[in-house]
Amino acid sequence: MAAPRTVGDRSSWNLQNRSLLAASAFRTSLGDQASKGPRLQAQFLLSSLPNKSLRLVVPIWNRSTRGIRGLGGAVAPEGNQKKRTLLQFLSDHFYDVMALREFLLRMQMLKVHQKNRAFPHIEEKHGPYIAGAFFILKQGGAVKFRDKEWVRPNERGHFSLEFLQFQAVPVEAVDASGCNINYEGLNSLLALKELRSLSLRCCPHLDDWCLSRLHSLANSLEELSLAGCPRISERGLACLHHLQNLRRLDISDLPAVSNPGLTQILVEEMLPNCEVVGTNWAEGLKLGPEEQPQDTASPVPA
Known part of the structure; x- marks a missing residue:
């Protein structure tokens, strides 16, 4: 005959069951996101982490993606490698196209x-x-x-x-x-x-x-x-x-x-x-209906 469970055993058993249920739900959601693509899966992983963990994971994730890009560029032709390097530089220093456009405009006005x-x-x-x-x-x-x-x-x-x-x-x-x-x-x-x-x-x-x-x-x-x-x-x-x-x-x-x-x-x-x-005096002038030129040689009246 099993010994009766104490209050500590019940709380431990409830905590274990909650962890199993949460892990099962997480695996189910992760599988759904994986079917949509690796990018959404990565976003789901980051959104599931607490804020403190997110601040630690984001630099690691960025470094890993840069490493993957650099590895792919190593076997690419020289022209593609230069293009990848330029795009990587722009993606690291400019958040979007509007920021790049504003930066170029400021530099032009300064010049x-x-x-x-x-x-x-x-x-x-x-x-x-x-x-x-x-x-x-x-x-x-x-x-x-x-x-x-x-x-x-x-x-x-x-x-x-x-x-x-x-x-x-x-x-x-x-x-x-x-x-x-x-x-x-x-x-x-x-x-x-x-x-x-x-x-x-x-x-x-x-x-x-x-x-x-x-x-x-x-x-x-x-x-x-x-x-x-x-x-x-x-x-x-x-x-x-x-x-x-x-x-x-x-x-x-x-x-x-x-x-x-x-x-x-x-x-x-x-x-x-x-x-x-520099301009023709009649350029841009709009004539009224009665002032429009008519073809008098046409037998059909306007």
Whole structure:
């Protein structure tokens, strides 16, 4: 005859039965997750662990997966191995594509900010003309001093420093086509008070706010080119009414302008002494039903 169980034996027996039931349920759930794939099985294993254990398991799991990837890349071709290494680096340092995109955008804006910094030490030593010319040349543009030849950088971005002798010679023309000039960088450009010709073609960071600052050149500027600037709209062109000495204005290929034809008409009325080129006056104009051209040679009435 078996001895009667005590209170301690009953609690031990209940704990043992609970452990067996929990293990059986865990194996059943694990089998269901395994049928769905190893990735879901791994997620189920991690979610089943306590928080303290999870913090210990995650680094081990990550190291094991990296080791598996590295082992697979050892037998892969060299090109695939480099691709795997790059993807592994990106997966380890960037959580998603948006984080990578934001990082690249911040780096691009930082680069633009560095390119638009002023050179106060050059201005103090050589004057505003030399400082403005040096800024444009560092951007990759070209400058022309009065009665002098054009100064341009070579293919490597290097340029002669002979223009440092022209401290008393004003800059009369600037070609900044394709440069990364922004609102901040205009500080160096607007110091050229005798500037007569300015080309800002295809400047990606030039916007409407930048055009509002060109009134400082109203007394001297005669030619201005804004062709191909993607961020200039009709609102920025309206700020050019201060430039009454303009004789030629190029506003072609401005994708942000909603109605090029109407915009050209308004600019011509705003600057009556200026030749506005680059757009067709009828481009973008919408005709009413009664103004639509009709084919009079057709025998069938419209």
